[in-house]
Amino acid sequence: MRWTLKPKSEAEKLASLQKSLQVDAIVATLLLQRGIETYEDAKTFFRPSLDDLHDPFLMKDMDKAVLRIEMALSNNENILVFGDYDVDGTSSVALMSTYLKTRTTHVATYIPDRYDEGYGVSINGIDFAHDNDFSLIIALDCGVKAIDKVAYAKEKGIDFIICDHHRPGKDLPDAVAVLDPKRDDCNYPFKELCGCGVGFKLIQALASKKDKSVEDLVQYLDLVATAIGADIVPIVGENRVLSYFGLQVINNNPRPGIKAIINQVKKEELTITDVVFIVAPRINAAGRMKHGNYAVTLLSETNFDLAETYAEEIEAFNTDRREADQRITNEALQQIDNNKEQKGFTTVVYHETWHKGVIGIVASRLIETYYRPTLVFTRSGDKLAASARSVSGFDVYNALEACAEHIEQFGGHKYAAGLTLKEENYEAFKQAFEDEVSRTIDKHLLVPEIKVDMQIDLVDVNDKLWRIISQFAPFGPGNMTPIFMSENLKDTGYGKCVGEDDKHLRMTVTQTGREKIVCIGFNLGDKLSLIENKKPFKAVYSIDENHWQGNTSLQLKLRDIRG
Structure with missing residues (x-):
């Protein structure tokens, strides 16, 4: 994972917003990163009103x-x-x-x-x-x-x-x-x-x-x-x-x-x-x-x-969808593993029996394993049809446009598209797509990025901060869940892998020895060695609530860790 720390806010704007809202630097920074610079901006953000809808x-x-x-x-x-x-x-x-x-x-x-x-x-x-x-x-x-x-x-x-x-x-x-x-x-x-x-x-x-x-x-x-x-x-x-x-x-x-x-x-x-x-x-x-x-x-x-x-x-359809999605994803991963050519800058896979309704989901799943612009093809009548998915920062629609001579029809946008082509054009298209992506993609985009809002200390993670962050919701593009980074963390000695196949990592961490907080890292089980024997590490995470046996407490939802 590539960690990108967002630039610091202008000191003057930060001080002004802190003063007008009576909030600490962490909250003021998070707001400025979301384009909220004044008391009125903050009022609109924290108190959505139907009156704010346009005519x-x-x-x-x-x-x-x-x-x-x-x-x-x-x-x-x-x-x-x-x-x-x-x-x-x-x-x-x-x-x-x-x-x-x-x-x-x-x-x-x-x-x-x-x-x-x-x-x-x-x-x-x-x-x-x-x-x-x-x-x-x-x-x-x-x-x-x-x-x-x-x-x-x-x-x-x-x-x-x-x-x-x-x-x-x-x-x-x-x-x-x-x-x-x-x-x-x-x-x-x-x-x-x-x-x-x-x-x-x-x-x-x-x-x-x-x-x-x-x-x-x-x-x-x-x-x-x-x-x-x-x-x-x-x-x-x-x-x-x-x-x-x-x-x-x-x-x-x-x-x-x-x-x-x-x-x-x-x-x-x-x-x-x-x-x-x-x-x-x-x-x-x-x-x-x-x-x-x-x-x-x-x-x-x-x-x-x-x-x-x-x-x-509809639940029965969804069960069928999940089963098809899982089966086809496994078959596609096997196809990639068996194909030495699939080690370039793109993933392009095809099987004539794959269900057209789930190939878009499968393309997204493949990106989770092989982080590259991805196309999953199946047969549709006398043509081949594909769903395309891209990695953050790369315009797959433009790449398809550059390969248009091999394509019958295509449409979509920057990160997701669909296309059809004649079967006899499949190999030529596949090569053209690989050539175009390898020529135009910024190579660092092939490593997944985590955008970190700011670096904080564990002592800053408290109920007051959580209450304010909760009011940032609903989260989504343009207002993502705040992601923090902290350094010099240590497991208190009970960190372990949990879940099916020990896929997840659970631990209690401290930074100065005085504070302790529970962390859960989904799909981070393979990083257990980084935290063993109280070795210091740094982590990126969001703050979350943990509900267990009637009790509620704060926890860190780890996104990635490094030694």
Whole structure:
């Protein structure tokens, strides 16, 4: 692991913030690192308010979208809510359709089949709309590049409203409205909404025409928070407000579908991390293993008994997903071990029977072992399809663009992408990808990085610091859990490996001999020798709470240690 200590804050800014907030240097430093420089900034950060949400009509085309939907509602037109099959897409469809059903009965939903139709707006979906007399399609979490599809719909007399958050191409589809804060000509103040977030801004605008405020829409925020967590968008600005209040709904009064998932895992209070690792994978499993419709049905259901039945179905999909993911990961690791060529700057593996729905997860798993830009291929019809994942700091989308002559189709962003190619081009592509990455990657990016906020002493780790850090939540990109470093630590003599195969490291450490604190280091069991016989070492860690037999105490969650 590469430890990178963040630069120290400017002394003048640090002193000013300490004085205005009456906090110590540690808290003031953590705030400055997150762009919080004034009392007002801190107030907004620590006390999220729905009043901090922007006027939805600041978004380009919002007025056109609202006008067209109001017309459809007045004329009893049939409205089709269309979305992608992942968490952001299915949450968006559940959000929009649930809201519209409070205004009309003429609403249906459509999720494309991952295998037959692929990502985004589909011809099948438009044909379905035409065959069933839908005159308006609202597309969520997709559509900003669907120029041909929107033109095809227009020929059939179907209007489109697009709610997307992906970067548009040079031209926009000829839709009634294209809501996307990443449009160059959109002056909306916050650019990092997820698809469900853009959908929420649309229902906020629609509700305002009925003299409803954002407070009347809080019940929808469990869906928005779930999508924010799953889509790994920055949890700053509006996303912080939406996820903060969304988590309150998830923990106090979630919709039946989310409550049914939480009941299965018997978790009391969920953080955004729990949403990412507990709720989101189950919603995703529907689209990966069967069909995204199952997720929309679960998230839209109002009867809890029915929601429990749907959640059981989805849990079965998730079990299948886990088994496929584990089996394929093992097969891919074996393939890498057997292949001497796989020792370059990339990992590219292929097997024709691997499940297309889990190859993205497998790519991420392979990066945990071999920290390199990674592609996992499987057969899809008469083509090969792949999911790409990258290492922090390297743009895999640009690397794929450089290999475009060997590729049929590709799309995605900096750290995750998908592509298809003809089987006869596989070997040539594989070599081209390796050549491009080896030529362009900064070699130190091939070592995982831990960004350390600051160095502190163990004596600084106390209940007061923990209480303040807890208020930094919800954590995520743009506001990660604070990571600290301490030197000259020593085990008190009882450090040991714990867990299955002794994978984890547990110990009690001291720095001066006066203070003692328990540490747990997941997957650090192989570093036991560094702490034995009270040898001094240094560690990077986050502060956490340990709940054991009714008692609560602070502990350090070790990320890495060095002798």
